[in-house]
Amino acid sequence: MSEPIKDLELVNVTKRYGATVAVDAINHHFKPGTYTCLLGPSGCGKSSTLRMIAGHESISDGSILLGAHDISDLPPAKRGTAMMFQNYALFPHLSVTENVAFSLKMKGVDSKTRRAAANEMLELVDLTELSDRLPDQLSGGQQQRVALARALITRPQVLLLDEPLSALDPFLRIRMRAELRKLQQELGISFLHVTHGQDEALALADEIVVMNNAVIEQAGPAREVFNAPKTEFVARFMGGHNVIALPDGHFAIRSDAVGLTTVEAGKLEASVTAVEYQGTHVSVTARTVGDQDVTALMADSLFFEQPKTPGDRVGLSWDPNDLHALAS
Numbered sequence: 001m002s003e004p005i006k007d008l009e010l011v012n013v014t015k016r017y018g019a020t021v022a023v024d025a026i027n028h029h030f031k032p033g034t035y036t037c038l039l040g041p042s043g044c045g046k047s048s049t050l051r052m053i054a055g056h057e058s059i060s061d062g063s064i065l066l067g068a069h070d071i072s073d074l075p076p077a078k079r080g081t082a083m084m085f086q087n088y089a090l091f092p093h094l095s096v097t098e099n100v101a102f103s104l105k106m107k108g109v110d111s112k113t114r115r116a117a118a119n120e121m122l123e124l125v126d127l128t129e130l131s132d133r134l135p136d137q138l139s140g141g142q143q144q145r146v147a148l149a150r151a152l153i154t155r156p157q158v159l160l161l162d163e164p165l166s167a168l169d170p171f172l173r174i175r176m177r178a179e180l181r182k183l184q185q186e187l188g189i190s191f192l193h194v195t196h197g198q199d200e201a202l203a204l205a206d207e208i209v210v211m212n213n214a215v216i217e218q219a220g221p222a223r224e225v226f227n228a229p230k231t232e233f234v235a236r237f238m239g240g241h242n243v244i245a246l247p248d249g250h251f252a253i254r255s256d257a258v259g260l261t262t263v264e265a266g267k268l269e270a271s272v273t274a275v276e277y278q279g280t281h282v283s284v285t286a287r288t289v290g291d292q293d294v295t296a297l298m299a300d301s302l303f304f305e306q307p308k309t310p311g312d313r314v315g316l317s318w319d320p321n322d323l324h325a326l327a328s
């Protein structure tokens, strides 16, 4: 792409639907050329945020900047963004090529130029051989690639993806994940991908923005958000963590950082309530004397050196450096 990639910035962006505040004065700076996942439970305001950036939804308050330009009031096609929808929204009576070239036709671009641009995009998503087919003659994964090519033909600075993988079966979802990531790196533009799946966000994103109840709970590099959750909500939503109440506050600790030892040597005394074999790991859950459930995820070899069964008394141990204080 010829132009340098610009920063996307949200400034106090708010969305109200009547009395419902769907997005509450959020601020975020999306670095150019990054893959960002907007992650959170259903109803937290992710899609509203994406649709406001795309221009498919009006902004109740605040502004959206791309580069130095306020794009808040521009129509979708003039923003420098493009959206790929969850259901792909392909035209059933148009061929793959015609679907991909559609937006150029709307702009009045001549047919030869349109065809050349569409062919280039189809090559990018590896669909050249299927260019004459109709959408219902394609698999789900192929339809998705058509939708991607159709969004990318407008040469956006930012590609917006609303739950793009949710219609695919688990096997294809993992394959498409890799393709999306590769495409983003090849193009060097920013991808902003809405998902409610923490595994999807961790697999794809450079940066994760976790939303809850219309606000951003935490944003940062994927590894930082996973390793050092700042709130109980983020710790629980990202998974793989325990939230433990200790005399000096609430802490998150990764399940694989909790060890089992003798009652005397442990920091907390507990009795095993559940043991789940997971192949490479074994998950042991124990209830403390203070009635907190704590899960220790152990390598299978370590577990089978000293197997535990429900009812066994154990001590829970950890390295204090692995505790992350949570905001109350």
Ligand code: ADP
Residues within 6 Å of the ligand: 017, 020, 021, 022, 040, 041, 042, 043, 044, 045, 046, 047, 048, 049
């Ligand atoms: P998410 O994408 O995280 O599931 P949404 O942005 O779709 O969340 O929705 C956020 C909140 O706004 C929800 O409470 C939802 O019911 C409400 N909402 C979304 N769209 C509309 C609409 N068109 N009219 C009224 N309320 C809406």
